[in-house]
Amino acid sequence: MFVRVDEARALLAALLPERQVQMVPLRSAYGRSLAADLTAKVSHPSATESALDGIACREADTLTASPDAPVRLRLVGESRAGAAFTGEVGAGEAVRIYTGAPLPVGADAICPVEQLQDDGEGVRLRRPASPGDVRHEGGDFRAGETVLMAGMRLTPARVALAAALGHAEVPIFKPLKVAVMSTGDEVVEPGQPLGAGQVYNSNAYGLVGMLEEAGCEAVLLPAAPDSPEALEQALASVGGADVLLTSGGVSMGKYDFVRDLLVQQGKVSFWKVRMRPGGPAMLGGWKGLPVFGLPGNPVSSLVVFHVIVRPALTGQPLTTLRLRAGTPFRGLSDKTAFWRASLRGGEVFDYGKQGSGVLRSLSDAEALVVIPEGGSAQVGDEVDVVLMG
Numbered sequence: 001m002f003v004r005v006d007e008a009r010a011l012l013a014a015l016l017p018e019r020q021v022q023m024v025p026l027r028s029a030y031g032r033s034l035a036a037d038l039t040a041k042v043s044h045p046s047a048t049e050s051a052l053d054g055i056a057c058r059e060a061d062t063l064t065a066s067p068d069a070p071v072r073l074r075l076v077g078e079s080r081a082g083a084a085f086t087g088e089v090g091a092g093e094a095v096r097i098y099t100g101a102p103l104p105v106g107a108d109a110i111c112p113v114e115q116l117q118d119d120g121e122g123v124r125l126r127r128p129a130s131p132g133d134v135r136h137e138g139g140d141f142r143a144g145e146t147v148l149m150a151g152m153r154l155t156p157a158r159v160a161l162a163a164a165l166g167h168a169e170v171p172i173f174k175p176l177k178v179a180v181m182s183t184g185d186e187v188v189e190p191g192q193p194l195g196a197g198q199v200y201n202s203n204a205y206g207l208v209g210m211l212e213e214a215g216c217e218a219v220l221l222p223a224a225p226d227s228p229e230a231l232e233q234a235l236a237s238v239g240g241a242d243v244l245l246t247s248g249g250v251s252m253g254k255y256d257f258v259r260d261l262l263v264q265q266g267k268v269s270f271w272k273v274r275m276r277p278g279g280p281a282m283l284g285g286w287k288g289l290p291v292f293g294l295p296g297n298p299v300s301s302l303v304v305f306h307v308i309v310r311p312a313l314t315g316q317p318l319t320t321l322r323l324r325a326g327t328p329f330r331g332l333s334d335k336t337a338f339w340r341a342s343l344r345g346g347e348v349f350d351y352g353k354q355g356s357g358v359l360r361s362l363s364d365a366e367a368l369v370v371i372p373e374g375g376s377a378q379v380g381d382e383v384d385v386v387l388m389g
């Protein structure tokens with residue numbers, strides 16, 4: 001079955017097990033997906049407070065203040081974080097105040113120290129005090145408000161927000177356990193000598209990194225040689241993974257045994273996706289284990305992971321931007337093209353070397369330009385751009 005990119009994503013998502021939920025301490029929450037909405041236990045700010053170091057006073061008293069005609073107010077006390085001023089600020093009065101300290105009753109505006117002349121008992125304001133420098137109770141969020149939604153990825157900022165909401169632990173979807181296995185007689189581990197016709201196993205290391213970025217538990221398996229028996233043995237030893245990613249052995253060659261094994265002994269959900277690079281990708285199952293066969297070419301394997309596997313594993317859609325093309329991008333009549341591209345000055349430029357073996361391009365190019373089937377783009381046209389992390 002020859003499927004579109006969105007169909008491939010949906011078919012993979014449908015083979016994944018139902019996600020289990022677990023509570024984790026905030027320290028371990030980064031990168032995970034939130035399994036339930038999070039509600040604020042407190043308001044932030046918890047009280048109306050000052051955004052600056054200066055004085056709190058009544059705005060109305062200070063409207064005429066200027067460098068040439070400063071307004072003088074009498075100091076009646078101090079408000080600092082943890083020790084609020086308990087009196088009331090009356091007309092012509094001011095209270096020294098610090099960033100984050102509660103605004104005293106009666107005051108409605110702040111004037112920063114930079115605009116004050118202090119004579120010990122009073123202050124002269126060179127400009128009117130500003131109500132905009134008051135931070136209102138609950139201005140950020142209110143107790144009881146739902147602030148973080150189920151399904152959101154916990155970025156560092158969202159972990160910080162969960163802490164501010166008052167949660168010490170958060171419910172997350174248990175990470176999927178994803179095994180990675182390269183295949184091919186020519187594939188050699190880095191650190192070993194490289195013989196004629198051999199290649200270092202780069203795919204597995206890129207994939208493990210991308211899985212960890214996607215919040216999955218990655219299991220790196222030894223590379224399997226090109227023999228049906230060895231491959232079958234390797235698959236039988238996978239045990240415990242929610243899904244297996246293989247690289248290599250899915251194309252038309254005589255030694256493409258991943259494809260053969262799934263066709264002969266397993267189930268094939270699809271073989272080939274209407275995309276370039278990465279067309280020969282396949283999805284199937286072997287004895288209950290979902291197997292996603294990534295193409296061996298290094299660029300193909302990482303691009304297919306990025307645009308199909310990652311969104312399916314995380315449930316997060318692929319984020320695309322609209323940017324202007326700085327170079328033309330050709331299209332393909334029957335495939336979506338994902339061309340490696342560089343970003344400069346708000347425009348996107350063809351990286352040039354689009355061969356699927358040019359691993360360097362993945363390091364140099366920050367983005368993929370998506371040209372839909374039958375489309376193309378000229379200089380100045382807006383195109384969809386996928387950022388590569």
Ligand SMILES: Nc1nc2c(c(=O)[nH]1)N[C@H]1C(S)=C(S)[C@@H](COP(=O)(O)OP(=O)(O)OC[C@H]3O[C@@H](n4cnc5c(N)ncnc54)[C@H](O)[C@@H]3O)O[C@H]1N2
Pocket residue numbers: 182183184186187199200201202203204247248249250251252253256278279280294295296297298300356357
């Ligand atoms: N006659 C055809 N030949 C090919 C077609 C086709 O449609 N007709 N498709 C081409 C496309 S597109 C791709 S992509 C590749 C995919 O092939 P396989 O998935 O079978 O991958 P291999 O043949 O095993 O390897 C391809 C290439 O990648 C290198 N490789 C493999 N594994 C790794 C690894 N772990 N790390 C680094 N590099 C790896 C391998 O040495 C080969 O150079 O098929 C085309 N052929």
Ligand code: MOO
Pocket residue numbers: 276277278279280295297299300356
């Ligand atoms: O997917 Mo192949 O990547 O076009 O070389």
